[in-house]
Amino acid sequence: DPVSSPRPSMVAPKQGGDGIKPPPITGRFGTSLRIGIGGLLNVGKSTFFDVLTNSQASEENFPFCTIDLNESRVPVPDERFDFLCQYHKTASKIPAFLNLGRTWGMLFKKSHISACDGIFYLTCAFEDGDITNLDPIGDIEIIHEDLQLKVEEMIGPITDELENVAVRGGDKKLKPLWEAKAVKPWVIDRKKPVCFYHDWNDKEIEVLNKHLFLTSKPMVYLVNLPEKDYIRKKNKARCSEWVDKYDPGVFVIPFLLVGPWQELSAEERLKYLEVNITQSALPKIIKAGFAALQLEYFFTAGPDEVRPWTLRRGSKAPQAAGKIHTDFEKGFVMAEAAGKYRQQGRNYIVEDGDK
Numbered sequence: 001d002p003v004s005s006p007r008p009s010m011v012a013p014k015q016g017g018d019g020i021k022p023p024p025i026t027g028r029f030g031t032s033l034r035i036g037i038g039g040l041l042n043v044g045k046s047t048f049f050d051v052l053t054n055s056q057a058s059e060e061n062f063p064f065c066t067i068d069l070n071e072s073r074v075p076v077p078d079e080r081f082d083f084l085c086q087y088h089k090t091a092s093k094i095p096a097f098l099n100l101g102r103t104w105g106m107l108f109k110k111s112h113i114s115a116c117d118g119i120f121y122l123t124c125a126f127e128d129g130d131i132t133n134l135d136p137i138g139d140i141e142i143i144h145e146d147l148q149l150k151v152e153e154m155i156g157p158i159t160d161e162l163e164n165v166a167v168r169g170g171d172k173k174l175k176p177l178w179e180a181k182a183v184k185p186w187v188i189d190r191k192k193p194v195c196f197y198h199d200w201n202d203k204e205i206e207v208l209n210k211h212l213f214l215t216s217k218p219m220v221y222l223v224n225l226p227e228k229d230y231i232r233k234k235n236k237a238r239c240s241e242w243v244d245k246y247d248p249g250v251f252v253i254p255f256l257l258v259g260p261w262q263e264l265s266a267e268e269r270l271k272y273l274e275v276n277i278t279q280s281a282l283p284k285i286i287k288a289g290f291a292a293l294q295l296e297y298f299f300t301a302g303p304d305e306v307r308p309w310t311l312r313r314g315s316k317a318p319q320a321a322g323k324i325h326t327d328f329e330k331g332f333v334m335a336e337a338a339g340k341y342r343q344q345g346r347n348y349i350v351e352d353g354d355k
Contacts, residue, residue: 022249022313023198025294026208026216027117031310034071035220035289036101036116040139043122044224044257045103051257052282053100073097076290077283081308084301092305096297098290110150113214118292120285123239124224124257136223137242144193147214151187151194158211159184183207187215195219196247218292220251222285230256251288255281296352 027033039045053072075095085093101116113119121143123136183204186192193215194208208216223239240252297308311319 023195023218023294024200024205025312025314026194026200026205027212029209029312031295031312032099033117033293033295034099034101034115035118035120035293036113037103037120037122038113038143039122040142043124043139045122047257048120048122048222048224049100049103052285071099071101073099074286076286076308078308080299081306084299084306088301088303088306090301090303090306092307094305094307096290096308096310098286110214113147113217114212116217118218118220118289120222120289121219122222122224125229136239140221140239140242144215148187148191148193151213151215152191154211154213155184155187187213193247218250218294219247220253220285220288220292223252223254224257225254227256230254251292253281253285253288255285298352 037045037049049072053074074097076098078096081093081095084090102112104112121140123139125136183194183200186197187194194213195216195218200208221239221243243250243252294313295310296313297310299306299308301307
């Protein structure tokens with residue numbers, strides 16, 4: 001019975017010789033994906049949104065767009081981009097952007113998370129005024145439980161309908177989708193988030209992409225620490241242990257949301273970081289969000305313009321050429337991978353940072 005019998009291999013993500021197996025590419029098709037900001041009450045979601053967007057707006061000389069109070073975009077910091085701009089002395093600099101979706105908390109609606117393709121999940125590990133929380137792991141477990149309940153409510157009617165049409169009704173076209181419902185025992189019987197499993201087959205991915213279950217959204221866990229703990233890199237270990245056990249390969253990033261640096265100029269912030277032998281977590285957070293959405297980019301560069309072109313991970317060279325102009329994709333024959341001094345054909349999978 002495809003409903004009650006999961007595939008024997010359905011266990012936690014495997015670790016091979018090259019480390020954690022990356023998750024399959026699921027979710028909405030395209031590159032205009034956005035990452036939302038979630039967390040429990042008073043963990044600093046709105047402050048984080050403001051810090052992330054305002055810091056980038058004031059410190060970077062790039063086009064900045066606030067779509068509304070809960071949606072913005074920030075440039076992705078990249079030393080390779082900076083080098084190319086400096087090397088070519090380019091007139092036009094267009095960075096890659098990370099799109100930020102709305103913030104949501106305990107009383108979230110399904111639509112709040114459905115509108116996003118990934119999640120920055122904020123938790124904190126200290127007591128300070130309105131922020132009181134000494135159990136970041138409990139925070140993480142709560143959100144997964146809440147999302148899990150909503151997925152269970154959603155998946156029941158879907159499988160019932162498929163059973164009626166595909167099995168009892170004998171619809172052969174829908175039979176493969178029904179058999180792909182190994183998704184159900186993982187989610188319902190084992191009560192596991194979709195994103196915790198990395199070995200979905202093609203038919204199961206088709207089901208996941210059709211229904212976009214809330215627990216399939218990739219997460220980046222952000223641990224808000226007090227100043228002393230952040231400088232000493234303390235309190236990350238417990239969260240990392242939990243993530244390594246249940247959601248291996250996912251980013252866990254400690255950061256300092258509120259501190260003396262807020263009142264400092266850009267130059268004074270650099271001094272503060274140097275004196276305390278630490279660094280800002282914002283660039284790492286932005287890059288982690290971009291990577292969690294399984295996005296990457298290649299560069300075109302010259303004196304007129306330096307620009308990264310965003311792709312989904314695993315895109316082939318003709319698709320990359322099509323980002324620049326659709327005619328390039330149709331007529332693509334061969335490309336040269338910069339820095340590698342070799343020519344590549346149509347089946348070359350573009351790597352992040354190719355030029």
